Amino acid sequence: MLTSFMEGLLCCLSSKSANVVVPVETSEPSDGYEFVEVKPGRVLRVRHIIPDRAVVEEPTGLGGIVSCKRKITVYRNGQLFIENLGDRASAELKNCQNGETEPDSAEEVELTDCGNSSPPAILPEARSESVTAGKDRTAETGESGDAPAAGQTDQSQEPRIRRRKPKRTVVIDCERQISACKGTHADVALFFIHGVGGSLDIWGNQLDFFSKLGYEVITPDLAGHGASSAPKIVAAYTFYALAEDMRLIFKRYARKRNILIGHSYGVSFCTFLAHEYPEQIHKMVMINGGGPTALEPSLCSIFNLPTCVLHCLSPLLAWSFLKAGFARQGAKEKQLLKDNNAFNVSSFVLRAMMSGQYWPEGDEVYHAELTVPILLVHGMHDKFVPIEEDQRMSEILLMAFLKVLEDGSHMVMMECPEAVNTLLHEFILWEPAIPPTPKKESKTRPETANSQSDNTKATSDPSKVRPSTARQTSSNGSTVEKPDSKAKK
Numbered sequence: 001m002l003t004s005f006m007e008g009l010l011c012c013l014s015s016k017s018a019n020v021v022v023p024v025e026t027s028e029p030s031d032g033y034e035f036v037e038v039k040p041g042r043v044l045r046v047r048h049i050i051p052d053r054a055v056v057e058e059p060t061g062l063g064g065i066v067s068c069k070r071k072i073t074v075y076r077n078g079q080l081f082i083e084n085l086g087d088r089a090s091a092e093l094k095n096c097q098n099g100e101t102e103p104d105s106a107e108e109v110e111l112t113d114c115g116n117s118s119p120p121a122i123l124p125e126a127r128s129e130s131v132t133a134g135k136d137r138t139a140e141t142g143e144s145g146d147a148p149a150a151g152q153t154d155q156s157q158e159p160r161i162r163r164r165k166p167k168r169t170v171v172i173d174c175e176r177q178i179s180a181c182k183g184t185h186a187d188v189a190l191f192f193i194h195g196v197g198g199s200l201d202i203w204g205n206q207l208d209f210f211s212k213l214g215y216e217v218i219t220p221d222l223a224g225h226g227a228s229s230a231p232k233i234v235a236a237y238t239f240y241a242l243a244e245d246m247r248l249i250f251k252r253y254a255r256k257r258n259i260l261i262g263h264s265y266g267v268s269f270c271t272f273l274a275h276e277y278p279e280q281i282h283k284m285v286m287i288n289g290g291g292p293t294a295l296e297p298s299l300c301s302i303f304n305l306p307t308c309v310l311h312c313l314s315p316l317l318a319w320s321f322l323k324a325g326f327a328r329q330g331a332k333e334k335q336l337l338k339d340n341n342a343f344n345v346s347s348f349v350l351r352a353m354m355s356g357q358y359w360p361e362g363d364e365v366y367h368a369e370l371t372v373p374i375l376l377v378h379g380m381h382d383k384f385v386p387i388e389e390d391q392r393m394s395e396i397l398l399m400a401f402l403k404v405l406e407d408g409s410h411m412v413m414m415e416c417p418e419a420v421n422t423l424l425h426e427f428i429l430w431e432p433a434i435p436p437t438p439k440k441e442s443k444t445r446p447e448t449a450n451s452q453s454d455n456t457k458a459t460s461d462p463s464k465v466r467p468s469t470a471r472q473t474s475s476n477g478s479t480v481e482k483p484d485s486k487a488k489k
Contacts (some may be wrong), residue, residue, distance in 0.1 A: 009452030011121070019070045022116060024407060026321060031269075032048055032049045033045060033046070033047050033048075033227075034046045034048055034268065036220075036248075036249065036252065038245050038248045040245075041227040041229070041231070042229060042231065043228060043243070044220050044221055044222075044223065044228045044229070044245060044249065045200070045218050045220065045221040045226055045228050046200075046218060046219070046220045046221070046225040046249060047200050047207065047217075047218070048216075048217075048218050048252075048253060049207065049211045049216065049217045049218075050216050051183070051207070051212070051214050051215070051216070052360075053112050053183065053184050053214040054184060054185075056182075056184040056185055056186070061111040063177050063178050063179025063180065063431045063432070063434075064177070064178055064179075064434045065175050065176070065177050065178075065433035066175065066176050066177075066178055066399065066431060066432055067175050068174050068175065068176060068371040068398060069084070069172065069173050069174055070082065070083070070084055070086035070170075070171070070172040070173075070366055070367050070368070070398060071083040071085060071169070071170070071171050071172075072169070072170040072171075072369070073166045073168075073169050074166060074167050074168040074169075074170075074365055075166050075167055076166075076167045080165075080364055080365070080368070080396075082368060082396075083183075085173075086115070092335065093418060102265050107151075115156075118258050121337060122443070124480070125486050133247055138197070138282075142147075150274075155174075168365065170365060170368075170369060171396075172369060172371060174371060176371055176372070177445075178282070178283075178373055178431055178432055179257075179426070180429045180430065180431045181257055181259060181283070181428045181429070181432050182214075182429070183210065183213040183215040184214050185257075185337070186255070187256035187257050188215060188216065188256075188257050188258075188259070188282075189215075189216045189217075189218060189253060189254065189255040189257075189258050189259070189260060189263060190210055190215050190216065190217045190218070190258075190259050190428075191217075191218050191219070191223075191249075191250065191253070191259070191260050191261065191270075192206060192207070192217065192218070192219035192261045192262075192443045193219070193220070193246060193260070193261070193262045193263070193266035193267075193269050193270060194219075194221075194222065194263055194264075194266050195262075195263050195264030195265035195266045196264065196265045196353050196354065197225070197321065197342065197344075197345055197350065197353075198222075198225065198263065198264075198266075198341040198342050198343070199221050199226035199340065199341045199342065199344070200219040200221050200226055201226065201339075201341045201342070202263070202340045202341075202342050202411070202413065202414055203219050203261075203413065204340060204425070205413065205414070205417035205420075205421065206261070206379050206413060206420070206421060207219065207418075209421045209425075210421075210424075210425075211452075213425070214465075216255070217307055218249070218253045220245075220246070222242055222245070223236055223237060223241070223242060223245060224236075224237060224345060224349035224352075224353070225345055225349070226341060230346065230348075230349055234352045234355070234356065236351035236352070237349065237353045237356045237357075238356035238358065239268065239295060239356060239357055239358060239359045241271065241450075242356075243272045243357075243446065244269075244270055246269045246272070246273060247272075247273065247276060250277070250477045254277070254280055255282075256280070257282040258277075258280050258281055258282055259281075259282055259283045259284065259285070259428060260273060260274065260283075260284045260285070260408075261285040261287070261424065262284075262285070262286060262287065262289060262383070263287045263288060263289075263352075263413065264287070264288055264289065264290075264317060264385070264410065265357070266289075266347055267286045267287070267288075267289030267290070268289070268295065268359060268362060270284055270285075270286070271284075271362065271366070271367065271370070272362075274370055274372050275366070275369070275370070278371065278372070281372050282372070282373070283372060283373050283374070283427065283428065284370075284372050284373070284374045284375070284395070285374070285375045285377065285424060285427065286374060286375070286387045286390075287377045287378075287412065287413060287420075288377070288378055288379060288382050288390075288410050288412065289385070289390070289393070290360075290375070290390070290393070291388075291389030291390070291392045291393055292363065292364045292366070292367035292368070292384045292392065292393050292396045292397075293362070293363065293364070294359060294360045294361065294362050294363040294366075295357045295358060295359035295360075295362055295443075296357070296358050296359075296360070297354060297356070297357050297358060301354065302317075303350065303351050303354035303355065304351075304355065305351075306390045307347045307348045307351055308347075310347040310350065310351055311347040311410050312349060317343075317350075318337075318343055321337075322337065323383075324383040324384055324409075324410065325383075325384065325410040325411045326407055326409050326410075326411055327379070327381040327407060327408060327409040327415060328415075336411075336414050336415075340414065341472060342411070342414075364396050367393065367396050368396050368398070369395060369398070370397060370398065371398055371399070372399070373399040373400075373401075373427075373430075374399065374400045374401070375400075375401050375423065375424070375427040376393060376394055376400055376401065376402040377401065377403050377404070377405065377412065377420065378390045378391050378402065378404050378405070379381065379404075379405055379408030379409040379410060379411075379412035379415070379416075380404055380405060380406045380408065380409075381407075381408065381409040382408075382409050382410045382412075383409070383410070384410045385410065387404065390402060395404070400431070401427070403423050405420070408420075411414070
C-alpha cells in the first residue's frame with residue numbers, strides 16, 4: 001500500500017504515468033498461444049487449442065427447426081411492445097423499461113364538436129372515466145336531443161381514438177436449425193471472451209474441460225489485458241475499438257457453427273458478434289452479463305479520477321473486487337486471482353476501459369432482435385450485477401434459459417467450475433425436439449368402430465337392453481317395444 005502511494009505521488013509530481021503500459025510476457029509461449037496483429041501495432045494474445053480427435057463427418061439433417069416470427073414496436077416514451085407471431089406464441093406483452101407490466105397507456109383522442117373541430121388532445125389514463133362519461137352523454141343527446149345538422153353524422157359526435165405513432169417497428173421472420181454441437185465435429189468452435197480486468201486465464205477450467213472433450217476453443221486477451229499489447233491512447237479502449245478486435249479474431253478462427261461464451265463486459269461483444277454474423281453464431285452463453293440496456297459511462301464513478309490517484313487506490317480496488325466478485329473471500333480466492341491473472345491491469349487501462357463503455361445501440365430492441373438460443377448463467381451472490389437484470393434479459397430475448405448458481409458470485413466460472421462446465425456442456429448438446437409428423441386419420445374413427453361393436457352386442461343379446469329405453473308405455477296403457485338408440489346406424 002505504501003509503495004503504491006509513493007509511486008502515485010511521484011506520478012502526480014512528474015506528470016508521468018505510474019504504470020509502464022507494456023504487454024505481460026507469457027510463461028507458456030508454445031502451449032496453444034498465438035499473437036495476432038489485428039491492426040498495425042495492436043497485438044492480441046490468443047489461446048487456440050485444436051484437440052486430437054477422430055475424423056467425423058459433419059452432421060446433416062439433424063436438429064430441430066425453430067420458427068422466429070416477432071414484431072417489436074418502440075414508442076417515443078421508450079415503451080416496448082413485443083408481439084410473438086409464431087405457432088407457440090405467448091400472449092401479447094406490453095412492458096415498460098423497468099420490466100413492470102403496463103396494462104393501459106395514454107392515447108391520442110380527437111374530439112370533434114358539432115360545428116368546429118378541435119385539435120387532437122392527449123388524455124392521460126386518469127381521465128379515461130371522464131372520456132367514457134362524455135361518450136355516454138353524447139349517446140343520450142343523440143337519442144333524446146335534437147337531430148344532427150345537415151352534413152353531420154352520429155359518428156362525428158363520438159371521439160375517434162387512435163394509438164400514438166410508434167418510433168420504430170422491427171419485424172423478424174426467419175427459421176433457425178438448432179442441433180447438438182459435439183466435440184468430435186470439426187465444424188464447431190467455442191469462443192470465450194472475458195470482461196474488464198480479466199484475462200484469458202480465467203477460463204482455464206473451461207478450456208481444459210472442453211478441449212479434452214474434443215472441442216476447438218479460442219479465447220483472446222482484450223487490449224491492455226493479459227499479454228496483449230496496451231496502447232497508450234484512451235481511444236484504443238472504447239467499446240467500438242474492442243468490438244472491432246473481437247470481430248477480426250472471430251473472422252480468423254470462425255467455423256461453420258460457432259458458440260460464444262462471454263463474461264460481464266465480454267457479453268456485450270458476444271451480442272455484437274451475434275448481430276454481425278447471425279448465420280454463423282449457433283448458440284450463445286451470457287455469464288453475469290447484466291440487463292439489456294445501452295452502455296454509457298457513469299459520470300459519478302471512482303474511475304473518473306486521475307490515473308495516478310487510481311494507482312494509489314489500486315490495493316483498495318483489488319480488495320473491493322475480491323469482496324464483490326467472490327462469494328467467499330479466503331486464501332483460495334486470493335490465489336485464484338493471482339494464478340489466473342485477474343484484475344491485474346494498469347490504472348490507465350482500467351480507467352480507459354470504464355470510461356469507454358459507450359454503446360447506445362445496445363438497447364432492449366437490439367437484444368430482442370437476437371434469434372440465437374442463449375443460456376444465462378448468474379451467480380446468486382453477485383454484487384456487480386443484480387439478478388433482476390438477468391431476469392429482464394431473459395424476458396426480452398426470444399430463446400433464453402436462465403440458470404442461477406447459489407454458491408457463485410461474479411466470477412462464477414472460477415468459483416464453481418464443475419457446475420458451470422456441466423451447464424455449458426448440456427446447453428451445447430441441447431437441441432429442440434422434433435415435432436412428430438401428423439398421422440393420417442383413418443376412414444373409420446375409433447368411436448364409430450366401438451359403436452358398431454356395441455350395436456352388434458345389443459342385437460345379439462336383447463336381455464341387456466335397458467328397460468327404460470326398450471319399453472315405452474303408450475297412451476292407452478299397452479306396452480310398445482322400442483329398439484335401443486345405440487342400435488341405430
